[in-house]
Amino acid sequence: MNLADVHVARADAGEALRAARALSVDWRREWLEHLVEAPDGAAFVATRDGDVLGLALGYRRGEAWTLAQLAVREGLRGEGLGGALLAAAIAPYEACERTAAVPATACDALSLAARRAMVPQGALLELSGSMPGERTLAEIAAGTYHFTTAPILVERGRVSPAIGTLDRETRGAPRERDYPWFAEHGSGVLFSLAGEVVGYVFVWPDGTVGPLAAASTSYLTQMLAFALHAAATAYRASWIRLLVPGACGRGLRLLLRHGLRVGAAWWWCAESAPADLSRYVAFRPEAP
Amino acid sequence: MRIYIATGNAGKLREFREMLGGAIDVVMLQSYEAPEEDAQTYEGNAAIKARTLAAALRASADPGAIVLADDSGIEVDALGGAPGIYSARYGGGELSWAQRRAALLRELAGVPRVRRTARFVDVLYLDRPDTEPLIVRGVVEGLVPTEEHGDGGFSYDAVFCYPPLGKTFADLSAQEKNRVSHRGVAVQRLLEALRG
Numbered sequence: 329m330n331l332a333d334v335h336v337a338r339a340d341a342g343e344a345l346r347a348a349r350a351l352s353v354d355w356r357r358e359w360l361e362h363l364v365e366a367p368d369g370a371a372f373v374a375t376r377d378g379d380v381l382g383l384a385l386g387y388r389r390g391e392a393w394t395l396a397q398l399a400v401r402e403g404l405r406g407e408g409l410g411g412a413l414l415a416a417a418i419a420p421y422e423a424c425e426r427t428a429a430v431p432a433t434a435c436d437a438l439s440l441a442a443r444r445a446m447v448p449q450g451a452l453l454e455l456s457g458s459m460p461g462e463r464t465l466a467e468i469a470a471g472t473y474h475f476t477t478a479p480i481l482v483e484r485g486r487v488s489p490a491i492g493t494l495d496r497e498t499r500g501a502p503r504e505r506d507y508p509w510f511a512e513h514g515s516g517v518l519f520s521l522a523g524e525v526v527g528y529v530f531v532w533p534d535g536t537v538g539p540l541a542a543a544s545t546s547y548l549t550q551m552l553a554f555a556l557h558a559a560a561t562a563y564r565a566s567w568i569r570l571l572v573p574g575a576c577g578r579g580l581r582l583l584l585r586h587g588l589r590v591g592a593a594w595w596w597c598a599e600s601a602p603a604d605l606s607r608y609v610a611f612r613p614e615a616p
Numbered sequence: 617m618r619i620y621i622a623t624g625n626a627g628k629l630r631e632f633r634e635m636l637g638g639a640i641d642v643v644m645l646q647s648y649e650a651p652e653e654d655a656q657t658y659e660g661n662a663a664i665k666a667r668t669l670a671a672a673l674r675a676s677a678d679p680g681a682i683v684l685a686d687d688s689g690i691e692v693d694a695l696g697g698a699p700g701i702y703s704a705r706y707g708g709g710e711l712s713w714a715q716r717r718a719a720l721l722r723e724l725a726g727v728p729r730v731r732r733t734a735r736f737v738d739v740l741y742l743d744r745p746d747t748e749p750l751i752v753r754g755v756v757e758g759l760v761p762t763e764e765h766g767d768g769g770f771s772y773d774a775v776f777c778y779p780p781l782g783k784t785f786a787d788l789s790a791q792e793k794n795r796v797s798h799r800g801v802a803v804q805r806l807l808e809a810l811r812g
Contacts, residue, residue: 546733
């Protein structure tokens, strides 16, 4: 393929969504619009004679820039188009810490990310399966610590600042711009102990759980069980899906013990290691 | 059935007698000398203690000796899981338990209450002649309070709060503690395994 024939241009949300569909990339429309239409988000589409050949989508939150999607049409991979798209997407954010989730078996993509200073820092595992029994979940959620729970509410466009603090401690950076969107489209819960917020989780109508962050690994199991129970009761979810860091041993053990299976694996690639993913569950469809 | 306990700790002996008592004769040798525990896991250290005592007993007094050893520790999240397997030596080899507890509380000064999560871990290793050892683990989650509380128990009991009861292990009666403690959970698992 001659890259000189390829046109790489910034795309609006509609164009990015059409490109994603053309490349068989499964993106939720509202989330893609939220990312692309915000000031710090940008999508780039590669075309040749009107044909969509590739898509890159990235966004900045604070000092962190995340590559949310990089897709090249099958049959054209390995010819430099991914690199060109990535370069276009990174260009406005050269000074930011870069992160991306790369499929664990995609060696070319891993090499490409590494050349742009995004090296594997840990595994991310997608777990899915039937919802464990409600009674079992309720028993685990009741557990050792007596949390009080409250819905995450958006007031004047903001949520509790404790969520950003927990994210900084776990994934390494808060994402203030996304919390109201999470609260609007999903269902968020704050966990408190002795009046202090010690965790949060978002649960989604399709049975997806995450992000979740806890102040201590000791709280994680109960919070995760609570979240699954909430998905079962609030959304009648019978099938659940989570993106769990390999470092989150307690979460993995709980979920695997209750019948969930690993369906896919990614490398979490970044310039430096995230703060503490042992008490974090990521937001799907993207990386922490 | 007689089980030798590989410990010189009277508090542990008392707890084992209360939990295993009845059909099992729990014996601690007055002459017990702890071997060097240089493994990097609770399981490894418990194995060293059980195997050392079992070998000595079987070579002399009791060829069919059954030996139970345990290794336990407190893991504090705010200290990255320390002191863990080094709990009995935390702060220095010559300290008393009261001094170790004080050292732990000093180390946690300024850490907010809800960040003082911790767990007690206990691993039991039962060494029997001519058969595989039985290894079980008990864990209980809790919080380290800002100051000691309670007169009962031993080791770190007075600085380990069990949230469901809102008390430290040192506040609990022996029966209450044995029902919920790491050692109590491990012993229950051991008894279940022995019953097959």
